[in-house]
Amino acid sequence: MRAWLALLAVLASVAGARAATPTAAEVEAVARQLRCVVCQNLSVADSPSEMARQMRDVVRERLAAGETPEAVKAYFVERYGEWVLLMPPARGFPLLAFVLPLGALVGGLTAALVVLRRWSRRSADPGASAEVDEEDLAAVRDEVRRRGAV
């Protein structure tokens, strides 16, 4: 029993450690968030330029050395500045880049719904439904007949 637990512990610790070689997908995931510095508006993952290839190699080496994707990105930010990131970090001033647009959507929809409700309340007969009850219809017909309307 103890041997099994020991084996499990060993297995768990091995599984927890980072794989030595990062997969192409892992490299691409980081490369996709870095700007190719010699191109206009392409990520390091997409760009065919030599510089981008070298940057991908650096990403691969660093991931293989055990760094987390965040650390790799931080390395590039340290050398190039914040503009090398294609997605602004979600803290500090760049948070505005997320808050403002999403806030505009939510705020706009809320405001619109409020205004629409106000407009629909102003209508003369707010409670009417599109359907007319059969019973009501019969009652109206009777009424009309009774009053001798043409």
Next chain:
Amino acid sequence: MRMAELLVAESESSERCQHDAGRAQHEKDGESPVTATAGSLALWVALAVAVYGFVAAALGARRNPGWSASARGAVLVQFALVTAAAAVLEWALLASDFSLRYVAQNSSRATPGLYKAGALWGALEGSLLLWVWLLAACSALVVVLYTRRHAELMPSVVAVLLAVSAFFLVVLCFISSPFERLAPAPADGRGLNPLLENPGMAFHPPALYLGYVAFTVPFAFAMAALVTRRLGAEWIATTRRWTIIAWWALTAGILLGAWWAYRVLGWGGYWAWDPVENASLLPWLTGTAFLHSVMIQERRDMLKLWNLSLVILTFALTLLGTFLTRSGIIASVHAFAGSPAIGTAFLAFIALVLLVSFSLVAARGDALAAPAELESLVSRESAFVLNNVVLLAATFSVLFGTLYPMVSEALRGVKASVGAPYFNFVNFPILVAVLLLMGVGPLIAWRRASLDHLRRNFLAPALAAAGLRQGHVLTVAALAVFVAGTVGHDLWRGVRARRTADGSPARALLSLLARNHRRYGGFLVHLGVVIIFVGVAGSSGYGRQVEQTVGVGESLSIGRYRVEFDGLRQVPNGTHVAVVAGFNVRNSDAPLGRLEPAKLFYPQQQQPIAHVAIRSSWREDLYLILTEFAPDGSAATVKAMVNPLLMWLWIGAGVITLGTAWAVLPDRRPRRA
């Protein structure tokens, strides 16, 4: 991106990364000086005519038919003159008259004829000339079509149109003239950038510019409505078809650009959220919102102020696009080699447009304020209002993202930027909302709907959509099915209702569609948009990519395909040398043919241009890029991608075109209100 590197190099030549700026080898006496003079003269006179016409129209607006007629004449004369100027430049390009700097920089003796013609809009000065020409043509068309029926509005409309073209003519005459001369004239030109030598180049800029320019017309009518106080639906009803066609042209321009990026620029994608791409998207978003909200004003006489503001904003955004590409304010692969002078001129004009338009709106404030009423919260009016809100939220987020680098630098001095991951993240919820509204909107009745009504109409499509699993990309697919379902459901019910009158279902369908062109054309357009969304979702969510070096006879596996390399060959080709890699493609069952990605080496270009090879099918595209090759031809490094459903983007574009064509056709008999 190769082209980017080239363009960075070219435009930055004075400081760094320079390569040869041109080959003025021998020197010869100038070609005909008449060309340059004739062209310049035509533009100068056109400017004078535009200014005169503006004054005449302003006088004519005071109910003076003589001046109005003169102003209309000025519009036609302006068109003739601008056409002459454009013809002169085109002739110079086709005849390879290198005494004009523009021709020398954008064409060469070896450039094929089609691209010599297209070089007219290949660089800044020519593109402005194209813009003015389109504007002059639209103005002339407006004068011809609408004078009789809208005599009240016309003078003001003409005044606005002439004012805008006068501005562009001022830029062309004083700041960047396409008719500048080179003396002595070089023997050969620099030639068009090889990336521009592609059929897409022939269509993308004209379509896009047509879209931009055509939105000037509803703007002019809106200004006329404000000036003449005819603030009802007249200006909207008149420009309805213009707006639809302008919207279509802008859509086509944007999609042609995406197609070109995919086929020619060759990084495997079709949209990079480049600042200039965004600049074309912004008026598209507000233009779409405008298309919808005017329907509310037509039916319910509501939202007058909103519609006026929206059309002003749309027009201002079209100017913003031209500003961004030509001012040097942003670094982009699309940027023309502009200057701060042009940038300042455009910015000043945009500011002027906004100030004048909004002042006019303010002056008519009393006539525009009307209490808005809706019978029911759940109604098509509400859906359209929400549509507008969502589209404007998208406009704001794209605008903010595009200007973010400037905001960051101005407010905290740190250079920052945003790219595709950011825009995709922020716009995804908006995309979902748009799809939802597209499904729900067309089927809610005008004026009111009840929950019961909703249930009857949407239950079936919603059930169909619910059958699909949830997930980031599948959400889009589910909503797409929902929209398609609502359209199909509505058509089915309509056909069923008409069958008693028309007999066969086919005839019923046709007569249904013909009774209300705008509605069913709109449905078809929605369907096209949905198809595009599905294509976008499929290619972004499920794409695969492999980069591998293969020797001769070796193969690479990706998805269902096995791609075998069978050698390199060199193909000299006039202006360039192509190194072509041959690949045999097969899937598990059978051989599928050959794909031949290549690298093209042009003598003047520092980096080679990649020619990608694509095999398209309904299901997916197999996309091959040759990244490296061994000089002895023994091996090649190739990047292979599988892009699912990518063809759906182009199919959707076709459906949108059909839908638009249907929507502008006149109804066979009067529509029910």
Next chain:
Amino acid sequence: MRRRIALACALALVPIALLAQGLRTDPRAVPSPLVGAPAPDFALPRFDGGDLRLSNLRGRVLVVNFWASWCGPCREEAAGLEAVWRRYREAGVVLVGVNIQDREAPARAFLGATRPSYPNVVDRNGAASISYGIYGVPETFVIDRDGRIRLRHVGAVGIEALARQIEPLLGERS
């Protein structure tokens, strides 16, 4: 109503003001976060044999210039760099050229044409240039005796501009 419209106008002018501000800046000029930071070390092969390790030169004022054979401005500034080297060599300044994004034959041809007498090394895999945040050529870094980057110049650098940066550093003791 009018106040609201005036408000909308004012709002519309904000992006315009922003754009006007943007007109005054160069979108491609990127300030370096490395100025003031320790210069990253590298050990790269020299064109004339052997290796050069940057940290071995600690205690001297260093000028590191990144270049490529296909770059015109690099050629333009080559003579100036050689002149600076000759002027300040005795004072203990070391000039190092780093060739990046290039191939051997054209690089050697470039060196043959410009004939620098200061050491030139080659960065084959790009790691060194990335560690310096290079995004184009030429770029020149001036490093003080403590190994800190004091200046980063993007584009061709002139003799006098470089000299002005070097002189004050000569007086500093490490």
